Amino acid sequence: MSSSLLRAGIILIMLQCACNRAPQRYRPPEQQAPRGEVKTVPPVTMIEMSAPTAPAHFVSDIDGALSADNWRWTGKRPTVRQLVAERNGNKLVADLAVPEGAFQQTGPVTISFFIGDHLLDQVRYEKPGQKHFEKPVPPEWLSVHNDTLIAAEIDKVYVAEKDQTRLGFILVRIGFERE
Amino acid sequence: MKVVFWALFGAAFTVTTATALGAVLLRILALRLCRIETWLFSFLAGSAVLSAILFVLCALKLASRGVFWAIGAAAILAMLRTVRQPDLDGKHLARLPRLWRIAFGAAFAVFAAWYFVVALAPEISPDGSNYHLWLVGVYERAHGFERIPASLFANFPQALELLFLFAFQFGKHSAAALVHLAFLLALPVLIVSYGRRFGLVRAATAAALFTFVCPAVGSDGSSAYVDVALASITFAVFYLLQIWDRDRQTRLLVPVGILAGFSFGVKYTGIIAVLYALCFVTWKLWRAGQPIFRPALLVTGLAMAFVAPWTLKNWLWVGNPVSPIATRWFPNPNVHLSFEEDLSRYMRRLDTGRLANLPLELTLRGGLTGGILGPLFLLSPLALLALRRREGRRVLLAGAIFLIPYFGNIETRFLIPALPFLSLAIALAVESNAPILLALVLASVVTCWPPVVSRYCAPGLWRLEQFPLRAALRMIPEDAWLAKSSTLIAMAQVVEKTVPSNARVFALSASVARAYTSRGVVVRWESASGETTGDIVWAPLQEAFRALRFLEFHFPPRALRKIRLVQTAATNDSIWSVSELRVYAGGRELERAPNWWITAQPNPWEAQLAFDNSTITRWRSWQAARPGMFIEIDFAAPTNVDAVRVERPDDEHDIRYRVDGMDKDGNWTTFSSELAQRVVAIDRGLRREAMAQVVQRGFRYFLVAADNVGDDDFYRNAEFWGLKPLVEIGDTRLYRIDVLE
Numbered sequence: 001m002s003s004s005l006l007r008a009g010i011i012l013i014m015l016q017c018a019c020n021r022a023p024q025r026y027r028p029p030e031q032q033a034p035r036g037e038v039k040t041v042p043p044v045t046m047i048e049m050s051a052p053t054a055p056a057h058f059v060s061d062i063d064g065a066l067s068a069d070n071w072r073w074t075g076k077r078p079t080v081r082q083l084v085a086e087r088n089g090n091k092l093v094a095d096l097a098v099p100e101g102a103f104q105q106t107g108p109v110t111i112s113f114f115i116g117d118h119l120l121d122q123v124r125y126e127k128p129g130q131k132h133f134e135k136p137v138p139p140e141w142l143s144v145h146n147d148t149l150i151a152a153e154i155d156k157v158y159v160a161e162k163d164q165t166r167l168g169f170i171l172v173r174i175g176f177e178r179e
Numbered sequence: 180m181k182v183v184f185w186a187l188f189g190a191a192f193t194v195t196t197a198t199a200l201g202a203v204l205l206r207i208l209a210l211r212l213c214r215i216e217t218w219l220f221s222f223l224a225g226s227a228v229l230s231a232i233l234f235v236l237c238a239l240k241l242a243s244r245g246v247f248w249a250i251g252a253a254a255i256l257a258m259l260r261t262v263r264q265p266d267l268d269g270k271h272l273a274r275l276p277r278l279w280r281i282a283f284g285a286a287f288a289v290f291a292a293w294y295f296v297v298a299l300a301p302e303i304s305p306d307g308s309n310y311h312l313w314l315v316g317v318y319e320r321a322h323g324f325e326r327i328p329a330s331l332f333a334n335f336p337q338a339l340e341l342l343f344l345f346a347f348q349f350g351k352h353s354a355a356a357l358v359h360l361a362f363l364l365a366l367p368v369l370i371v372s373y374g375r376r377f378g379l380v381r382a383a384t385a386a387a388l389f390t391f392v393c394p395a396v397g398s399d400g401s402s403a404y405v406d407v408a409l410a411s412i413t414f415a416v417f418y419l420l421q422i423w424d425r426d427r428q429t430r431l432l433v434p435v436g437i438l439a440g441f442s443f444g445v446k447y448t449g450i451i452a453v454l455y456a457l458c459f460v461t462w463k464l465w466r467a468g469q470p471i472f473r474p475a476l477l478v479t480g481l482a483m484a485f486v487a488p489w490t491l492k493n494w495l496w497v498g499n500p501v502s503p504i505a506t507r508w509f510p511n512p513n514v515h516l517s518f519e520e521d522l523s524r525y526m527r528r529l530d531t532g533r534l535a536n537l538p539l540e541l542t543l544r545g546g547l548t549g550g551i552l553g554p555l556f557l558l559s560p561l562a563l564l565a566l567r568r569r570e571g572r573r574v575l576l577a578g579a580i581f582l583i584p585y586f587g588n589i590e591t592r593f594l595i596p597a598l599p600f601l602s603l604a605i606a607l608a609v610e611s612n613a614p615i616l617l618a619l620v621l622a623s624v625v626t627c628w629p630p631v632v633s634r635y636c637a638p639g640l641w642r643l644e645q646f647p648l649r650a651a652l653r654m655i656p657e658d659a660w661l662a663k664s665s666t667l668i669a670m671a672q673v674v675e676k677t678v679p680s681n682a683r684v685f686a687l688s689a690s691v692a693r694a695y696t697s698r699g700v701v702v703r704w705e706s707a708s709g710e711t712t713g714d715i716v717w718a719p720l721q722e723a724f725r726a727l728r729f730l731e732f733h734f735p736p737r738a739l740r741k742i743r744l745v746q747t748a749a750t751n752d753s754i755w756s757v758s759e760l761r762v763y764a765g766g767r768e769l770e771r772a773p774n775w776w777i778t779a780q781p782n783p784w785e786a787q788l789a790f791d792n793s794t795i796t797r798w799r800s801w802q803a804a805r806p807g808m809f810i811e812i813d814f815a816a817p818t819n820v821d822a823v824r825v826e827r828p829d830d831e832h833d834i835r836y837r838v839d840g841m842d843k844d845g846n847w848t849t850f851s852s853e854l855a856q857r858v859v860a861i862d863r864g865l866r867r868e869a870m871a872q873v874v875q876r877g878f879r880y881f882l883v884a885a886d887n888v889g890d891d892d893f894y895r896n897a898e899f900w901g902l903k904p905l906v907e908i909g910d911t912r913l914y915r916i917d918v919l920e
Contacts, residue, residue, distance in 0.1 A: 025778035025813070026786055028771035032793035043898030053904075056895040083896045085864060144864040145725050147895070 046093065046175035047080055057081055059149060062171065071097070074168040076157050081147035082175050087139035090176045092120055094133040094152060097170040102158035103128035111169070114151040115141045136179055150174060182351075182653050186299060189350025190357030193229075193342055194222065196251040199258035200232075201225020204437075206261045208430040212422075214266040215372050219365055223415045224434040226342055226362075227441035227485060229254075233341040234488050240323035244348045272375040279384045282617065283371065286388050286624045291364060293629065294401040297643055298360040299651040302352035302694070303664045304402030305641055308671075311403045312352050313693035315343045320697060326496045328513045330705040334502035336489035338444025339405045352694060353651075355403045362408035363400025367391040369411060370599050373418045379570055379603070382610040385620050386602035392627040393598060395550035395591045398642050406595040409445045412438050413452045414599045417577050420459050429474060432460065436478040440485025447501065448584035448593065453482040455580050512784035515707045515801035517754060526588040541591055546637025550591035552598070553632075555605070555623040562604035574603040661695065666909030670882070671695035673906050673913060678880050685712060685873060686882035687889075690911040701878070707801070708876070711785060715872045718795050719865035720889050723830030726860045727758060727794065730825040732838045732851040736764065738817040741841040744825060746800075746808040747852075748835040755804040755834050756827055757789040758797040762812065763822035776813035786810060794861065795868045797827065804834055817843045823851070829858060866900045870918040878916065885910035 047057045050070040061075030084090055092113060103109075113120045113133065118141050125131055142148050154168045201221030205212070212220065232250060236242045275283065302308055310332040317325050318340075327333035343355035350357075367387035374383015390396060390410075400407035416438045423431040439456040442449025456478050464471045490500035498511030506519045530547050537548075538557065545551035562578075565571025578600025585593045609615050625631060629643040636642060650660045662669035667690060675696040678684055683699040684691070693700050703713035718724045742762060746755050762769045771790055779786040782801055789798035789810055800808055823838050837852040873881070881902060883893050894912060897904055901918030 024783045025776045026783075027773060028775050028777060029787040029791045031771065032791050032796075043896075053895065053897070056891060081895070083864070083899055085899065087862070144862065145719065147892075 042085055042178070043083075045082055045084055045090075046173055046177060047082060048173045049171055061168065067170075071170045071172045074152075074154075074171050075166060076168050077151050077153040078168060078171055078174075079149055079151040080174060081149055083147050084142050084144060084176055087142045087144055089179045090139070090142060091134050091136045091179050092150065092175075093177045094174040095130070095172040096133070096152070096174075097130045097172070098125050098128045099158075099170055100128045102167065102169070105158050106156040109169075110155045112153045112155075114149070114153065116149050134177070137176070180653065182353075182657065183299065183651070186350035186353035186357060189346035189348065189354030190361065192247075192251050192349060193346040193354070193358050194361045196254045196345070197225035197229045197342065198222045199225065199251075199254035200228045202258045202263075203254070203261050204228060205434070206264055208433055209264055210428065210430055210434075211264060211267055213272045213372075213376070215272070215368065216376070217264075217266065219369050219372065220415060220419065220434055222361070222365060223412055223441075224437050225254075227338070227412075227437045227444070229345065230338040230341045230441065230444060231485060231488070233345060234338075237318055237323040237341065237344075238488075238492075240321065242318060242323045242344060242348075247345055247348050272372065273378060273380050275371070275375070275380055275384060278617075279381055282620060283367075283384050283388060286392065286620070287367060290392050290397065290624075293643065293646060294360055294363060294397055295357075296646060296648050296651045297398075297401040298356040299353050300647040301650060301657050301661050301664075302356050302403055303661065303668065304356075304398070304404060305667075307352075307356065307403035308665065308668060308692035308694045309689055310693065311340055311405070312343065312347070312355055315340050315347050315355060315403075316694055316697065318344050319347055324492070328497055328706060329701045329708055331503040331514060332705065334493050334497050334499075334513075336444045336447060338441055338485070338489070339408050343403055352403065356401065359403055359405070359408055360401055362411045363391075363396065366396075366400075366407065366411045366414065366599065369414055369418060370603070373414075373421070374603075377421060377570065379607065379610070381613060381616060382603060382606035385606040385610075385616050386599065388620050389555055389602035389605065389623050390599050392624055393552050393556075394627055394629070394632050394636070394642055395545075395552055396595055396598065397627075397629075398550065399592050399595065401643070404592070405445050406592045409442060409449055410596045410599060412442050412445060413449065413455075413581055413596045416442065416452045416456055417600075420456060421573070423460075424463055429477075432474055432477050433481060435460075436481025437485060439478065440482035443482070443486045444489055447504070448587070448596070450486070451581055451584055451596075453479070453486070455577065456482065510781060513707050515710055516781070517801045517803075518704070518707070518710060520802075523587065526590075527586065529589055537589065541594065543635055544637040545591060545640045545642075548589060548591045549641065551632070551636055551640070551642075552591060552594065553623060553627045554635075555619065555626070556601070558605055558619075559601060561608045562601055564608035565604040568607060571604055571607045574600045574607070578604060665692060666911065667692040668695050670906075670908045670911055670913065673908060674698050674700065674880075674882075677905060677913065682879045683877050684880040684882055684913075685709075685716075685876075685878040687713060687716070687887040688884050690882050690884040700882070707784075710801070711788075711799075712873060712876055712878070714797070714799070715795055715869050715876075717888060718797075718828075719869050720892060721828070721830070723828035724795075724861065724865060726829050726858045727826050728829045729857050729859055730827070730836065731855045731857075732823045732825075732836075732853065733855070734821060734838070734851040736819050736821040737840060737850065738843065739814065739820050739840040740817050740843050740845070741811055741813045742820060742823065743809045743811045743839040743841075743847075744823065745837050745839055745849075746804050746834060747806050747837055748804060748833055749806055750804040750833050753804050753831060753833050754802065755800040755808060756797045756831065757810060757825055758794060758828060759792065759824075759826040760789045760810055760812070761824045761826070762820050763824065764819045765821065769818065769820070772814075774815045776815065777811065778813075779810045780808060793868070793872065794826075795865050795872055809839075864899060866896065867918055870901045870916050874916055874918055881914040881916055883912050883914070 047054055049072045057080045059079040059081055061078040063073040108126045110122055110124045112122045115137055121135050157166045157168055159166055198221045201224040204224055205221055342358050346354035346358045370387035371383050374380050419431055419435045435456050439452040442452035460478055461471050461475050493502045494500040497513045499509035503514040506514050506516045540548045542552050542556045578597045582597040649655050671692045678698045686700055686702045689702050691700055701709050703709045777786045777790055785798050788796040837849050839847050839849050841847050883890050902914040903917050904912055904914055906913045
């Protein structure tokens, strides 16, 4: 029996020697496209409050509930995060509204727009109603690797009489557009 | 009810075929055993034989239902045609006292009924639905083994999974779980039988119940796992060796060797049974002054016959006979050494913190160790009292030996093979006081009753919670019940419907129950290629990829046949990486010629990643950097070179380099360790490039769970990645990679 086992062992070893092992050296692979030539469709960098993915961009001070299918209440300093595909040629765009009811309590308001820690602009709104803001963003304030924080801070908040909630303004969309 | 019938039939047919094969084997060997022993050992040894037959069929791609019918029929016919040995008479097995018979019968029946219903219900166990039955499903569709280098689970020995495959052909997932249940039901009978033969009736009966009602044993044994089967097999090895020790029938060593080898086939840790059997036989023969060589060779040879197929399969297919362990000795392209070291470090401690926490974790809480043994095992120190008796020393020694593999992985289920011995030792310690022993049995039964367990175990612990009778009888639609029971299974169902049959899914973690989809799902951590793909996916999120560090070596022009970048620092845990290695002559980069050869040491299999002109991919050593590691270019002919540039992410600070060159005569010279460094910012996003690489690696779908790094970024910036969110189930999202559109 021991000789049979010995024979079986030898055959086993021979079989193992016969198999092809993975080669340990290789030819150079196909070269990838030179940098910057990867074809891309420019991604959308505007955060529509009605978009299902919008809450994923919220950092703070934006109501979780969507009103009238396209806007949300903000607090004092709504902040979102957004990535850009390129640092050059971007402008910050926001569509918002200062509601009549709130305006009656606060009077004229000033909204300061921030990119990260940088103040981009301050706008004073003397009348209630729909507002549109846009302004080019210096490229050095943006990163193609990390999300950029965008904030819009209102100087005076409206305190709702019903539940004492402190509200800022109505936000429809905010984000970057190409110049 | 048709599903129920086929599940029951599949399991019954498997167990019957195995038992028939085992009976034929035992009859050929003319072993003299008591009737109950004959049936138990026939089932267990026959399972080993059936599994070995199935291995051959799977290797030949002949594993089909028709062939299984033929094997079953032939085995049963052979059993009917072989001459049955007369059983040993009843005096060899002591009778159970009436009280103990009632206690055992009642507890066994009640728990067995619960286990049976769980096993018959659609399979939802974590490992069963993730990989045990995933592989079975793959083999079923392919009629045999498939090479799956992208999952380490495919390289574990699968002797029991092959029995699952036999049952699965007829009754799918539940049939496989029922086969494991058969091993669970056999275990207490085996323990009691051992006690009856060796005069430990009450202790063995109590021990059988301690083991059988143990929550970890119940949930494992009623699912498509393997641990309880391993416990049954190893206990059978012990039992047979005790009989051999008493009456020295040499032929008993045949099932001993077969079952010891089968233990390894069921789980790597089962190798301990081979060592135990060999040491036991050698020791006993040496003490008796009898020849050792032939009996030892018989045990070893037979065991190896059941071990070798699995190691050979791994050797041929993944370059490591014991993949995924021992990677340092068997370097291969499928498992990174760093992964093996990290995993084994983790398995030895899990998240249990101080080891002093372990007793409570293992017996009462279980949240960190994945299961509980029940409060009775807090009395484990009592087992030491069994040392007073010879029988006690015997079981404690065996238990200590079968406990050894546990220290490599401290999950509760890794204790199961040692549990029968520990139970026996506890019972032996108090056997002389029957009321106390009976009280312990009662306490054990009560505290291990599933609804009672829920009162003290950690929340979320995988255990038997429900009594799923309606699901077991398929009075609830199976798919709906599965989806409700497990989000991983629900995701698998979605993957099956959403992903085309020829597309592959890359998952950052095991967030899908692969046993319920035929689609190819590769989980990141389960293979070297998965880890490398994950490294690519995560690169855009890492600070180190905001810039590349360029390291340039300049030297007088030389005609070189080969050039090597050699790493010279000894580090503890820094992994060396190179994004690109470029060579220059006269200020111009040499174009990478098709006749070059490139290699690296270690990890030559991924050397191409340092030569593909992609920022996002990199060759990595995937082990701590050591002096002498290198990347090499063979120019095939002497080539003028005067500079080398290494490009790498800016995250390695203790790596040191030199450049060696080989001239046309084959002489190596170090000619540069001086370098100039500069950091070059990457001024473009890398997300879409990363996904383009994922597509190149064969994936069109991407699965991300909420606890995966980058989960929120993938979702929020899906367009930047080139991802389209398709479905969200639980905390997991399935994306289609649209990067090329």
